[in-house]
Amino acid sequence: MTFEPKIVGFLCNWCSYTGADLAGTSRIHYAPNVRVIRVMCSARIDPTFVLKALTDGADGVLICGCHPGDCHYSEGNYKMMRRYPLLKKLLADYGIEDERVRLEWVSASEGQRFADIVNDMTERVRALGPCSVKTDLATDMAER
């Protein structure tokens, strides 16, 4: 049986969640591996959300916001854009592979783009195999 990765998606309400809805109304089929959590803005995504998802067993985390310049709150996506490299640095220190956490811009009209991103990310995370953070943590806890 092929490994089916579990990916948590954090989508901003105005562009990316609407774009994902558009993929639905346009009946664009894509991989069922991403579970979407809606937030009002990508700036709301606390790095702890990503860490919690990974420690709770996610194999990947997808973050989507409005394209730069198109944020509903004028500049929230820039805040996410600045936070993201710091988060990636931290994840690298933990030994979490780069492709497990991804930031993408998806507008309200980009249903196809959302589907393409989900398919691509699912394939990449599938190739990486399960994320070991959850089991590593459990082992660490048991040893203490």
Place this chain on the structure above:
Amino acid sequence: MEDLKIGVYICNCGTNIAKVVDCDAVVESAASLPGVVVSRPYKYMCSNPGQEMIVQDIKEHGLNRVVVSACSPRMHEPTFRKALQNAGVNPYFLEMANIREQCSWVHEDGAQATEKATSLTRAAVLRVAQHEPLERRSVDMCKNLLVIGAGITGMTAALDLADAGSKVYLVDRADRLGGNVARVDLTAPYLDSARDMMTERMTRVVEHPNIEVLLNSEVEDVSGFVGNFQTTIISKPADGKGTPTKVTHDVGSVIVCTGYKEFDASRITHYGYGKLPNVVTSFEFEKMLRAGRVETKEGKAPQYVAIVHCVGSRNMEFHPYCSRVCCMTALKYAQEVKSAVPGAYVSDIYIDMHAFGKGHEDFYRRSSEVKTLFLMYAKNDYPVIRKAGPKDDCEMLIEVNETLSHETIEIPADMVILMVGMEAREDSGEIARLVNISRDKDGWFIESHPKLDPVATTTDGIYIAGGCQFPKDIPDSVAQARAAAARILGRIAKGKLDIDAVFAEVDEDHCSGCRMCNELCPYTAIEYDAEKKRSHVISALCKACGACVAACPSGAIAARHFTDRQIYAQIEGVLA
């Protein structure tokens, strides 16, 4: 705290969800989750009996939380919140799981879709357990209106509101009223004069005591929220000299009516526009008609006039969409040419004849009766226009691969009219950012719902009407203008507005007074109290983006309805 009593409802949406997702399996799985006392499927949850089922269960089982797994919350969250409210439960004790747009419509494999629907429903159940009751805020509705764009759409909306007693600020970048329709001669299909229509509108607008016309002007800023916007408008002096003036006004609503621009015909090289002097665009031809002089650059009456449809429209290379007005306008030209130059030969080179509107088919028939030669060409197989030789009795020759006869036909022309399509204005991105609305892939503004809410946008209090939303003719533009006006008047009639209870809050006990959030807030909604050395949120200005919440180093700010605990619960739910 009282015991959790959660009701879970899995919508079949007819077969939209049920044909892919095993709804009964989702129901069964949800039934075993902590706090769930009722778990049911239903054919259409949004229907009256569906909503009534929730209300009855609330009464019968004392439910205090509700999860509806159905379509996107962007579609029916307000519907179900209302159902909770009707049953006396705080509307924010609802959570929806999107198992249609983001599940059954995008996945083929039933087992995987069912697993995903189960997982999303579980996340919603865990999240709703963390919900808090919130009270909606009531604010005043300012009667004043800002209209951006003074074409036929903007003027019509302005007049409706002004007649009803609102003060209207009607702004246009141009130095005149009227927009694109003011460039048109007669209108299809009844051949009434655009000039007469516009004169009536313009005179009324200019003379109306409640309308302030600001030409040569741009809206620099729109801040605030529905019912309570502040706008800054910059006006250049009419003569171009002197310093621009800046005014600020309070308005309750904004209607964007910025229209469209015509396609640049020189982008299609096959037509020789800009090189062959007698190849003109439809707007250039309108100018001739308005001046009453249909003649070539050389001053001669054209004996052969050819009209080419879909210039820049219905073409993957330029714009894939139909511009909607050109077919009827082309037929109008056929009739106008015949009356301006009796005996002229008119050929009409088209892809498909779109005659969908009221009176359009009759108009098409009448145009055929005046002996117009119709030639059909295939999409992307452009007719080629070239200069005629010295022996020809015409200026140009057009080669058309005619699809009905399957022949290549060469036709003479002294004048060619290119039916240029409509495209989004270059400043549409700027306008979208100014009033905080979205654009589609072609640059047109996106409406709140394509069928049920066509003139509202995702920003409450901002409306769109006319050609800026998508190409449309005068009747449709005017209908949208009046629809937007009616939407606003409905709210003015009510006097007060209920606005969302979702905003950020600072827990002053945990705030360290670092002021990081003050700088982050795009709406300057966070104020620092120097005496207390604490920050606090001005809730009326907060738009609930949550940027400050994620940034607060003390974790002292909570986003109501999007708290850390609620999102953590959702993460646990999808990964359980």
